[in-house]
Amino acid sequence: VDGFVFDVDGVIADTARLHLAAWRRIAEEEGLSFDERVAGELRGLSREASLRRLLDGRQIPPEEFAEITRRKNAYYLAAVESLGACDALPGAEKLVRDLARLGIRCAAASASRNARAVLERVGVRGLLEAVIDGNDEAASKTGLHRFLLAAAAVGVEPGRCVVVEDSAAGAATARSLGMRVVGVGDPAALCAATLVFESLRGVDARILLKWLGAARSPSASLTTIRQ
Ligand code: BG6
Ligand code: MG
Numbered sequence: 184v185d186g187f188v189f190d191v192d193g194v195i196a197d198t199a200r201l202h203l204a205a206w207r208r209i210a211e212e213e214g215l216s217f218d219e220r221v222a223g224e225l226r227g228l229s230r231e232a233s234l235r236r237l238l239d240g241r242q243i244p245p246e247e248f249a250e251i252t253r254r255k256n257a258y259y260l261a262a263v264e265s266l267g268a269c270d271a272l273p274g275a276e277k278l279v280r281d282l283a284r285l286g287i288r289c290a291a292a293s294a295s296r297n298a299r300a301v302l303e304r305v306g307v308r309g310l311l312e313a314v315i316d317g318n319d320e321a322a323s324k325t326g327l328h329r330f331l332l333a334a335a336a337v338g339v340e341p342g343r344c345v346v347v348e349d350s351a352a353g354a355a356t357a358r359s360l361g362m363r364v365v366g367v368g369d370p371a372a373l374c375a376a377t378l379v380f381e382s383l384r385g386v387d388a389r390i391l392l393k394w395l396g397a398a399r400s401p402s403a404s405l406t407t408i409r410q
Contacts, residue, residue, distance in 0.1 A: 184363070184395050186339030187282055188330050189311070190227070191293035193349035194367050194383075195275045196266070196305045199226060202233075202295075205258035209251060210237055223372060227350025229294050229317060230256065256297075263301060271305040272367075274383030279310045281388035288312055288337035292329040292346075294320070294353075312337050330357050345395055347383075351375070363395055 193199030203222050210217035215237045225233045230252050243251075279289050289311055291302060296317040302308035313336035320329040327335070334344040346357035347365045354375040357364045366376030373379045377398045380386055 184287065184343060184345055184392055186288040186290065186334055186337050186344040187279075188333040188344055188346045188357075188362075189275070189279065189289065189291045190346070190348045190350070190353055191291050191298045191301055192295055193226065193272075194347050195272060195279075195291065195307050196301045197270045197272050198263070198266070198301055199349060201259055201262040204262065205255050206233060206237065208258055209234075209255050212254075213237075213251065215239075223351070223369075227294060227348070227352040230296070260297065263297060263304065266301065266304040268306045271307055272383065274386055276307050276310065278383050278386055278388055278391075279307065282392075283310065285388055285392065287388075287392070288339055290314065290333040290337045292333035293317065294329070328356060328360060330360055330362060334362070345377075348373075348376070363398060365391070365395070 189195055191198070192202060203225065206225055207217050209215070217237070221237065224236055228236060234248065234252055234255070283289050290313040291298065291311050292315045294317050295301070298316040299308065299314055302311070302314060308314070313333060315329045315333040315336060319332065323332055330346050331341055334341050341360055341362050345363045345365055346353070347367060348354045348357060349366070349368045351372045354364045354366050354373050358375040364376040366373030366379035367383055368379070368381070370379040378394060
């Protein structure tokens with residue numbers, strides 16, 4: 184392993200709950216159903232894909248669609264305003280620092296167009312060699328997925344790169360791209376991951392690299408580390 188690509192919302196910053204709170208408010212305002220299952224499925228989806236999932240096949244005019252995504256983003260940004268260093272998730276910053284000290288290239292890749300602002304607010308931006316956010320992915324002429332753009336930005340081949348993700352969608356995509364995956368959160372949802380931790384708190388960089396080195400193929404069997 185030569186590189187790590189960290190997701191931001193739900194891995195580095197405690198912001199997945201803020202996205203979900205904003206969508207829950209939209210669902211209430213728009214009379215759309217919102218439960219735990221929907222909440223799990225929204226994790227890691229882009230703003231537009233999230234609204235399509237909430238609409239569940241219902242068609243609305245494009246202007247209305249755009250207005251709802253703008254309103255959701257305004258709710259989310261209002262919550263981001265009050266973020267600070269205490270909203271970095273436990274263990275993430277230390278893991279980035281320790282991996283970097285061991286010569287591992289560390290980047291962040293997020294579907295969110297607000298990821299840079301979030302990284303700044305929680306104080307982790309300066310530790311990462313590269314950040315690819317939702318804007319970069321959309322603007323990329325190559326059409327490559329953000330995980331591949333992030334691996335390229337730190338000069339590491341995808342097969343030698345590990346993606347750290349809290350969403351089922353992100354973990355499955357990383358694995359399909361030939362990358363090993365460290366899942367953070369619910370092992371039942373993160374079945375595409377090589378290893379799953381309930382949280383990054385206390386995760387030792389050297390031991391992690393050893394385990395991941397043993398799991399050479401991204402499809403190596405799942406191990407769940409309970410803490
Ligand atoms: C992902 C979040 O990181 O970013 C999703 O997990 C969110 O919940 C997505 O929808 C897009 O974020 P934004 O800030 O561009 O609306
Ligand atoms: Mg996430």
